[in-house]
Amino acid sequence: MIQRFTHSMVGGPALIWVSVAIVLSALPNLKQIAPLALVFMLFTLVARNVVHGRRLRFPSTILRTSILLIGLGGVYLSTGSLVGAKSGLSALLVLICMKALETNTPRDFQVLCLLSWFLALTGLFFEQELVRSLYIGLICWMVGAALIHFHRDVKQPMRRSFRTGFTLFLHALPVMALLFVFFPRSYGGFRFNFGQSPRGTTGMSNNLEPGSFSALTKNFDDVFRVNFPDGNVPPLAKMYWRGNVLWEGDGFRWSRGPGMYSEPPRHRLLKGVAVRQEITMEPHGDYWLFGMDRIQNFRAEAGFDPGGCMRSSRPVHSTLRYEVTSLPIEKQAYLLTDHKTAALRQPREVSARVKELVVSWRAGGKTDREVSDTALRWLKQEKFRYSLEPGRYEIGSEGFDDFLFNRRVGFCEHYAAAYATLMRVAGIPSRVVIGYLGGEFNPHGRYVIVRQSDAHAWCEIYIDKQGWARVDPTDILAPERVTLGLASYLQQQVSGLSEGDNPANRQFGMKDWFRDLRLVWDNANFQWNLRVLGFDEGAQRQFFANLHLPYGRWHLYAAWGLVGLAPILAALGFWLRRAQRGRPDALVEAYVAFCQTLAAAGMAREANEGPLHFAGRATKSFPENASEIEQITDLYVRSRYARTPLPARDFIQRVRAWRSKTRLKKLVT
Secondary structure, eight states: OOOOOOBOOSOSHHHHHHHHHHHHHHGGGGGGSOHHHHHHHHHHHHHHHHHHHTTOBOOOHHHHHHHHHHHHHHHHHHHSOSOSHHHHHHHHHHHHHHHHHHOOSHHHHHHHHHHHHHHHHGGGGTOOOHHHHHHHHHHHHHHHHHHHHHHOSSOOOHHHHHHHHHHHHHHHHHHHHHHHHHSOOOTTTTOOOOSOOOTTOSSOOSEEOTTTTGGGGGOOOEEEEEEOTTSOOOOGGGOEEEEEEEOEEETTEEEOOSOOOOOOGGGOEEESOOEEEEEEEOOOSSOEEOEESSEEEEESSEEEETTTEEEESSOOOSOEEEEEEEOSEEEOSOOOHHHHHHHTOOOSOOOHHHHHHHHHHHTTTOOHHHHHHHHHHHHHHTTOEEOSOOOOOOSSHHHHHHIIIIIOEEOHHHHHHHHHHHHHHTTOOEEEEEEEEOOEEETTTTEEEEEGGGEEEEEEEEETTTEEEEEOHHHHHOHHHHHHOHHHHHHHHHHTOOTTSOGGGGGGOOOHHHHHHHHHHHHHHHHIIIIIITOOHHHHHHHHHHTTOOTTOHHHHHHHHHHHHHHHHHHHHHHHHHHHTTOOOHHHHHHHHHHHHHHHTTOOOOTTOOHHHHHHHHHHHOGGGHHHHHHHHHHHHHHHTSSSOOOHHHHHHHHHHHHHHOOOOOOOO
């Protein structure tokens, strides 16, 4: 009779590796898992391996139930709920660890491995970058190797199980590739994020104030990447990425202003060589979309805002890919009435000194273009300085005058706001545009990386019967910032620092080899996002079009796949069957060896005799070995015939040990 087993029957390297995989699966999600759930995970996994290692009594059902309630109670106390991303993931971790604690049969171990795979894949719920994906793949490989090692009939080094797991992956790779290409897709690809909204992570805003952009110079987070499919990559100095247009100005403070009608396309005529851009934007939680000046059209769920900038129809909460076509020259015959009113609205307070300055620029009946050029020359002649740390300015006419006539140091937002305000005082329609300037060109993938540190503000003035003209005071005061980009400009400043200069900018210097290595990795990650994560319905349609295949005829392709796979599977099955022909089951082989040992001593098993009956005869013939014969037979029956069979390796090892140390006296017939 088989008794209820109260000690651990599952353990060793396989259980240790699965425990390590569970811990590694939790690491990428530390922000989404309750701290008490992490403590519970470590406690239960260590306890389970100690129970097996020291051959302790297995926890009772009541004890395991109590531990489970403690774990779920800890999750509830930490999160206040059992519903939601953080609570649900924490509860899942608790349940998986409880499964590890109660695992005591091969079936339990298989379920634990399946749950461990699922836990590892939850790491992709919050991020799907290349590093994270490779990390999750390694964990899945680890769990697979543990499962293979558990089911091996004899003890073998763990490295052989890892090698077998990798071989199985290579065998499955062609099928994975076919399913990846031909399985029906939806828009969005594999990108999704169950985490919190990324609102506030972009440098864009509806407002512009002193310091709002200079604070972004130390933020190197990626905003978007731009690929030029036609190969006509403009110089970085020409890459003005339009994001938002600010119409309401009051000195240094500018905002979007009241709602206005967008410019109908018939009033805007764009000329020049078209530049097509494929933009992959990181999630930022707002509505901003960017494109290079001037945006003619786009392929995205978006519309035009007043000023020719794009605005998404929904917040960008996940990586978004869209296409923009831009032309460099704009001709606009006249301004719409509401646009002209907004572009000429005067600031609330203007000092007499500022008015006198603007009047002097108008002397001699100068045109609007000549007034603009005079203002730019004045900024240069008065030796205004471009600085990342210009200090604090008061909001209002006092701070505005302090900037123009005393301190004369500022960043791009100071000069853009001040210049646009001066133009309005002069009666010239003006507005402030905020976005990004330039970026970093990656020669390995031939695309441009735009980061938060590339945030920039510039101006536009309206010239009658010509249209809006871009005017960037930064280009006059710090042309290297425009032509070289911010990082190169700062590196140039670092090389020329004197002993008394502020060394804060030294962090921007970087070695060429490190930069090249970083760009190689960035290109690998970008291609992963573009080719794999971004393979949505649109990309799939294009793929089918390149192959001259009709899109959407999935039943036909499924039939072709079955016809093509049938002979391959048949040949593989025949080969496996032939390879295994004549190879006995290792469990049966060990039992046959056990019987042969008894037969050599004169106790031969009959051809139709069952294990229990044979054991009964053998114990009578060898009473001094009766206990061992009964135990080995009982272990064989439970390993072969039980509903939840024991691991074969336990029986195999027991037979080997018994045969090596036992010498039976030969029976006298």
